[in-house]
Amino acid sequence: xxxFSMPALVVAAAxxxxxxxxxxxxxxxxxxxxxxxxxxxxxxTYQKEHHGVEITTQGTGSGxxxxxxxxxxxxxxxxxxxxxxxxxxxxxxxxxPLAISAQQINYNVPGLNGVHLHxxxxxxxxxxxxxxxxxxxxxxxxxxRSYAARLPHHEIIPxxxxxxxxxxxxxxxxxxxxxxxxxNGPGYGTTISWPAVATAVGANGNPGMVQTCKASxxxxxxxxxxxxxxxxxxxxxxxxxxxxxxxxxxxxxxxxGASARVMVAKTPRDERISLVYAPGADSYPIINxxxxxxxxxxxxxxxxxxxxxxxxxxxxxxxxxxxHFLNSVHFLPLPDSVVRLSREQILGIx
Amino acid sequence: xxxxxxRARMQPxxxxxxxxxxxxxxxxxxxxxxFLLVFAWPAIRFNGSGILTGVIWNIGNQYGSSTVTHxxxxxxxxxxxxxxxxxxxxxxxxxxxxxxxxxxxFLVAVALVYRVPRKLQPLANTxxxxxxxxxxxxxxxxxxxxxxxxxxxQLGPFAQAHLSWVPLVRGETGSxxxxxxxxxxxxxxxxxxxxxxxxxxxxxxxxxxFEASMALGSTTWQAVTRAVFPSVRKxxxxxxxxxxxxxxxxxxxxxMVCGAAINQFPxxxxxxxxxxxxVIVSQLDSALTDASGMAQRSLAELALVLFLITLVVNVVARxxxxxxxxxxx
Numbered sequence: 001x002x003x004f005s006m007p008a009l010v011v012a013a014a015x016x017x018x019x020x021x022x023x024x025x026x027x028x029x030x031x032x033x034x035x036x037x038x039x040x041x042x043x044x045t046y047q048k049e050h051h052g053v054e055i056t057t058q059g060t061g062s063g064x065x066x067x068x069x070x071x072x073x074x075x076x077x078x079x080x081x082x083x084x085x086x087x088x089x090x091x092x093x094x095x096x097p098l099a100i101s102a103q104q105i106n107y108n109v110p111g112l113n114g115v116h117l118h119x120x121x122x123x124x125x126x127x128x129x130x131x132x133x134x135x136x137x138x139x140x141x142x143x144x145r146s147y148a149a150r151l152p153h154h155e156i157i158p159x160x161x162x163x164x165x166x167x168x169x170x171x172x173x174x175x176x177x178x179x180x181x182x183x184n185g186p187g188y189g190t191t192i193s194w195p196a197v198a199t200a201v202g203a204n205g206n207p208g209m210v211q212t213c214k215a216s217x218x219x220x221x222x223x224x225x226x227x228x229x230x231x232x233x234x235x236x237x238x239x240x241x242x243x244x245x246x247x248x249x250x251x252x253x254x255x256x257g258a259s260a261r262v263m264v265a266k267t268p269r270d271e272r273i274s275l276v277y278a279p280g281a282d283s284y285p286i287i288n289x290x291x292x293x294x295x296x297x298x299x300x301x302x303x304x305x306x307x308x309x310x311x312x313x314x315x316x317x318x319x320x321x322x323x324h325f326l327n328s329v330h331f332l333p334l335p336d337s338v339v340r341l342s343r344e345q346i347l348g349i350x
Numbered sequence: 351x352x353x354x355x356x357r358a359r360m361q362p363x364x365x366x367x368x369x370x371x372x373x374x375x376x377x378x379x380x381x382x383x384x385f386l387l388v389f390a391w392p393a394i395r396f397n398g399s400g401i402l403t404g405v406i407w408n409i410g411n412q413y414g415s416s417t418v419t420h421x422x423x424x425x426x427x428x429x430x431x432x433x434x435x436x437x438x439x440x441x442x443x444x445x446x447x448x449x450x451x452x453x454x455x456f457l458v459a460v461a462l463v464y465r466v467p468r469k470l471q472p473l474a475n476t477x478x479x480x481x482x483x484x485x486x487x488x489x490x491x492x493x494x495x496x497x498x499x500x501x502x503x504q505l506g507p508f509a510q511a512h513l514s515w516v517p518l519v520r521g522e523t524g525s526x527x528x529x530x531x532x533x534x535x536x537x538x539x540x541x542x543x544x545x546x547x548x549x550x551x552x553x554x555x556x557x558x559x560f561e562a563s564m565a566l567g568s569t570t571w572q573a574v575t576r577a578v579f580p581s582v583r584k585x586x587x588x589x590x591x592x593x594x595x596x597x598x599x600x601x602x603x604x605x606m607v608c609g610a611a612i613n614q615f616p617x618x619x620x621x622x623x624x625x626x627x628x629v630i631v632s633q634l635d636s637a638l639t640d641a642s643g644m645a646q647r648s649l650a651e652l653a654l655v656l657f658l659i660t661l662v663v664n665v666v667a668r669x670x671x672x673x674x675x676x677x678x679x
Contacts, residue, residue, distance in 0.1 A: 061635035084413045086426070086641035157525045162610030162628075164636030187428070191636030193408030194612050199524045201622055202610025204632065208494065215499040216525035
C-alpha cells in the first residue's frame, strides 16, 4: 500500500481547517423544486461576485422549506405557496416574492396536441371530479366547436401530483375560485383530497407529470411553466384557459404579465396573496409568486447581513431578476412596485 | 505467556461488546416503536379506529382558519385520516409480487443449480446477485419509462379486448400506473433474495435426492417437483417471508409506478393503488405545513401500522418455521 507523505498530510489538514474559516458565513436554501434550478443558476453566479458567503441549495419541497426555515435549519425556505394564517400565527415569517411563475394545462390527445384546446375552470373541475369522463363530452365540445368532430370518445386520464406541491396549490385555487362546487368540496392546498376517479393517476414531481402525460394517451395534467421545454419536447398540447373575464388565453409572457400587473396593485405589505384567476381581458389565470420564507429574527449579524444582501440581489432587475436567469426557466421578473415591497420586507430582517 | 494473559483479558471485553451489540439491536426496534407511539399518540386519539377502517384521506383545509377538535386533540377543518386504501394497497402489491416472484424464483433457482452448465454457473449467480444491488430508484425509473407505458398501451388494451371474462382484469385499464405495475416491480426487486436463498437451500440438500430420482427414470421436472421441492419446503417458506418483509416496506420504486391512488380502491389489477410507505413519502411535505401538526402525526400512525404489519409477518414466519421443524421431526 502506498503511504501519504507527512508534508502532504499536514497541508491537507491545514486546508480542511482553513476552508470553513475562509468562507465565513454559510447560508442554506432549501424547499421548492420549482425554484431549485433557478436558485442553482443564481448561487453559481452570485458566489463568483460575492466573497465571504457560501450558499448551499437543496430541492426538498415547499413544505420542507417552510418548516426548516421556521426551525432555523435553513435560512431561506423556498416555497411556491405563501404561508397560511394558521402557520403565521404559530411563527410569523417573512414571505418574500422572488419571481413570478405560471402553470400550463397539458394534454395528450392523439391528433389534437398541435392545437390549443379551450378549457375552463368548471370543465377542469368536472374532469378532476369524475363528472366529465370522456374527451367528447358535450361540455368540452361546447368550448371547442371547431374541433368538436375530432374529440375522441375515449376516457380521460386526469393526472395529479402525488407529492405536496405548489402546482397543486395554484391549480386547485383556479378550480376553487372558478367553480363553487370545487370550492365547497376538495378546496385548495398543496395536497388536496382528490375525488375518486377510476382512471385518475398520481405522479411524483413535475418530471413525473410530464412522463405520465407523455406515456398515457388521453391524459391531462397541470405542469409548472418551467417545464415548458420538456412538455414541448414530449409533444404535449397545452390549453387556452378561460380567465375571469370569460376570455380564453394562452400562457405567454404578455398574458402572464397582464395578470401580474392587475394583481400587483392588490398585493398587501406582507405579500401573501394568490395571483390566481385575475380579472382583465388578457390575464392568464394560473400564475403565482415564488417565495423565499425567511425568519425576520436572525441572531447572527453576519448571517443577517449576507441573507439580506443575497435576497436584495435576487430581486434586482440587474441581479437575479435579469432576463438571462429567468428566461431559462420561463419565469417572469417581479414588477417594480413588488420589488419595492419585497425590499421593505428584506429590511425587516433583524 | 504474555499472549495468553492478553487473550484472557480480552475475553470479558468481547463478552460485554457482543452483549451490548445484541442488546442494541433489540433496543433500537423498541425505541422506534416507542417513538412512533408517542409521536402518533394524538393521532391515535383523533382517528380512533378510522385509521384502519376509513377510506377518505384528507389532511384538511391548510388555508382555512377553522379547526376541528375530537377527543381533546385538534386538526385542520375537514381533516379525515382514513388509511384503509393504503393498508389494502400495501398488502395487495406485496401479495401480487409474491404471486409473480414465488414460482419464478423457484424456476430460476432450479435452473441455476441443475440446468446451467457448471462453467457458466458463477456468471449466472453473479448476474442474479447484481440484480439485488440495483438501487430501488433505478427499478422505479425503468418502471416509469418502460413498464408503465407497456402495461398501459399494450397489455391493458389487450386484456380489455381478450380477457374481459377474467374478474380482476375486466374494466377500465387507465394509464398503466397501478397495482400490476407495482406488483411486477416488487417481484423483480425481491427475486434475487429469493433465488439466492433457494439456490443455497437446494445446494445444501444431498445431491443423491435428485440423482436417485433421475436414476428411477424421472424427468428433471419430476425430480425437482417431487423429490427436491418437498425437502426444501422450509427454506422456501423462509425465502418467501424474507422477500415479503422487503416488499411491504419498499417505497421509492412503488411510489413511482403505483399511480398514488387516494380515496378509492382499484376495481381491477390495472388501476391505481397506494401503499403506506409511498403515501408517507408523498404526503409528508404538505403535512409539514399543517399548523395543528395532526397530518404529520397521522402519517406517523400509518408508519406504526406498517411496523405492526411487518412485525406480524415476521412472527408468523417464525411460528410457521417452528411448526415446519416440528412436523419434520
